[in-house]
Amino acid sequence: MKKTNAVRELDKHKIKYKLREYKVDENDLGAIHVALETGLDLEIIFKTLSLLNEKKELIIACIPGGDSIDLKKLAKLAKCKKIEMLHLKDLTAYTGYVRGGCSPIGIKKKHTTFIHESALKHKEIILSGGMRGLQIEIDPKALIDYLNITVGNIIV
Template identity: 90%
Template sequence: MKKTNAVRELDRHKINYNLREYKVDENDLGAIHVALETGLDLEIIFKTLSLLNEKKELIIACIPGGDSIDLKKLAKLAKCKKVEMLHLKDLTSYTGYIRGGCSPIGIKKKHTTFMHESALKHEKIVLSGGMRGLQVEIAPQDLIDYLNITVGDIIL
């Protein structure tokens, strides 16, 4: 298995994790597909969203796979006037990752990260390992501590 930036970073900082591979469907890169392929509950599969604030600074949000981001709640938590989704064409230049393989771990540009509070209800959560077809299973508190994530209610 190819080591991604996310996996190398976890190894370098000695953070416990497990990797889960799944079959990629280029026509369906969503969390529901990941849940079906891995047999995991959609509640523990977190998707990584990339956004920009009014200053064009990168913001990362991790939310449960079946939910939608609430831009107003995120902006308030981030102490911004507004946030908007990053254009897909800019994803790789901002994060170093591609759609369907964006991880909050190993992003190449400075950013702040936010996570929905439901992550704390689970012993482990699963999120992108930095490439399509690869998920990282990790204790949410380990991820929060490592990335200095702000936790709050950021979904609709």
Template identity: 65%
Template sequence: MKKTNAMRELDKSKITYNYREYEVDENDLSAIAVSLKTGQDITKIFKTLVLLTEKKEMIVACIAGADNIDLKKLAKLAEVKKVEMLELKELFNMTGYIRGGCSPIGIKKRHRSFIDSSVLTKDIIMISAGIRGLQILINPQDLIKHLNMTVGDIIVQ
């Protein structure tokens, strides 16, 4: 297995992690599919979303796999007027990642990052390693500290 940019960044920062490979179904890149294929609880799989503020600042948000982002809550937490999802066609150019393989770690440039407060109840979470079919298992506190993430309620209740 070849190391990804996200894994190399964690190695360089001496952050402990494990990884899990799984078979990719190009027709179903959902976190639920990842949960089923890895045997990991869906509440511990965090998906990475990339958004733009009204000033076109890119921000990154991580939420549990079965949850939906609340754009108004995220905008408030980010102290901006509004946020919207980045268009899929822009994802690779802006992050270096593709849909189904976007990690909050190893993005071309550091951006403000946010994570839902549900992460605080987890001892370990799974995030994309930066390619489809590979996930990183990491202590959420290590991820929060490494990316200087803001923690808050950003999901639809």
């Protein structure tokens, strides 16, 4: 298996994790497909969203796979006037990752990361390992501490 930036970063900082592979469907890169392929509860599968604030600064948000981001709640938590989704064409330039394989770990550009508070209800959560078909299982507290993530209610 190819090591991704996310995996290399976790190894370098000696953070415990497990890798989970799944079959990729290029027509369905969503969290529901990951849940079906892995047999895991959608509630613990977190999707990584890339957004920009009014200053065009990168913001990363991790939310449960079945939920939708609330841009107003996120903007308030981030102390921004406005937040919008990053255009897909700009995803790789800003994050180094592709759609369906964007991890909050290993992003090269300066950014702020947020996660929905429900992550703390779980012993482990699942999130992208930095490429399609690869997920990382990790203790949410370890992830939050390592990336200095802000926790809050950021879903609809």
